[in-house]
Amino acid sequence: MLTGDAAFIKKINRSLILSKIVEHKLISRAELAKLTGLNKATISVQVSDLLDKELIYETQQEHKSVGRRPIMLSVNREAGxxxxxxxxxxxxxxxxxxxxxxxxxxxxxxxxxxxxxxxxxxxxxxxxxxxxxxxxxxxxxxxxxxxxxxxxxxxxxxxxxxxxxxxxxxxxxxxxxxxxxxxxxxxxxxxxxIAEKVYKHHQCNNLLSVSLYSGIGLGFIINDTLFKGFHGYAGEIGHMIVVPNGLPCRCGNLGCWEQYASELSFITHLAKDQKNQTFNYIDFQNRMIEHDPAFQKEIDRFIMFISIGLNNLINLYNPEILVVNSEILRLYPNAAEELKAHLTSSISHYSELVISQFGKxxxxxxxxxxxxxxxxxxxxxxxxxxxxxxxxx
Incomplete structure (x- = not known):
């Protein structure tokens, strides 16, 4: 059983109340009591303290029915x-x-x-x-x-x-x-x-976010908590070996995932194939629109290698939501569907795979x-x- 002194309990109650005010933006004391399960006296004391600290403010909600207008609470967004x-x-x-x-x-x-x-x-x-x-x-x-x-x-x-x-x-x-x-x-x-959880997938308790840029990084929320590992180094998934004796990586290994599925690897491989041309995201978008066959070949290869690593992650963590963060895939139509098409194992289970709308x-x-x-x-x-x-x- 969780126990604590009065100050600790007060801190927990304050956290719960303030989080609900932030979430709902405009909420009454009565609704706070209903959502938190706290009694009206506790709500009143905590709200009074938050008002004194100028972290929240009161407004009266307009309504057409007869009777007293309810007093609503909101976060003082410009307090800090x-x-x-x-x-x-x-x-x-x-x-x-x-x-x-x-x-x-x-x-x-x-x-x-x-x-x-x-x-x-x-x-x-x-x-x-x-x-x-x-x-x-x-x-x-x-x-x-x-x-x-x-x-x-x-x-x-x-x-x-x-x-x-x-x-x-x-x-x-x-x-x-x-x-x-x-x-x-x-x-x-x-x-x-954290961004995916806080701004988008509010109800998800098990989320993996894979970022594919100069390297590959993994952020994972397990049971509603950011998982960092024993020393804090968890998530260096870009150095998972996907090609034995493959391309050399700066970490010292051969065949690391980020040598095949990061945006840097994609750009490097495409530039080499296209006689060292330089590329940016506008170029990529234009090539997609034009259905450039050379570009399509490289994007197919890119998606295939991404899916190899994602399959491993899915089998390891069985995520509720798997978010892939890549500007290239954000620009590419049906990227999520093409990734899913490669994830055909009968034992790989996840609820949802999405391309992040937030990008960089x-x-x-x-x-x-x-x-x-x-x-x-x-x-x-x-x-x-x-x-x-x-x-x-």
Missing amino acids: FALGIDLDKSSITFTISDLIGTSIQTDIIELNVSDYDFILKILIDQINNYKSKFNHTRYGLVGIAVGIHGIVNKDEIIDFVPQHGWQNKTLKEDLEKAIGINVYIENNANLCS RACIMGACALAIQNFLGVSELCLTLSEESFLEK
């Missing part, structure tokens, strides 16, 4: 702001969101260096600019989450970033010392899985969600996308 950062190889993307996960501002700084101290200074300077800009609000910047395209351990120390050649970097400590705000460091694939925005969406969740102290966060939000128009 979260900062999500996607630290990639050639750019750093910064996105500010309000407390209901709506994107307020996005800035991109291009990178042509990998020096840690130089990039650290860029991060500090930019964060201080945001800190100053939002200092007038009740809580200012409430937290910062940074997505790393590399290995992050359970203590949020960056173990290795192959794109920059970083090893054992204490970015969390270095940033917090300089700016005085809570910083969270997370692997980008984990943040993608997923990492920073998950970063903002993580910062919001930690600030609000809620165990479950349910946000809704809007026209103002993260999706590219």
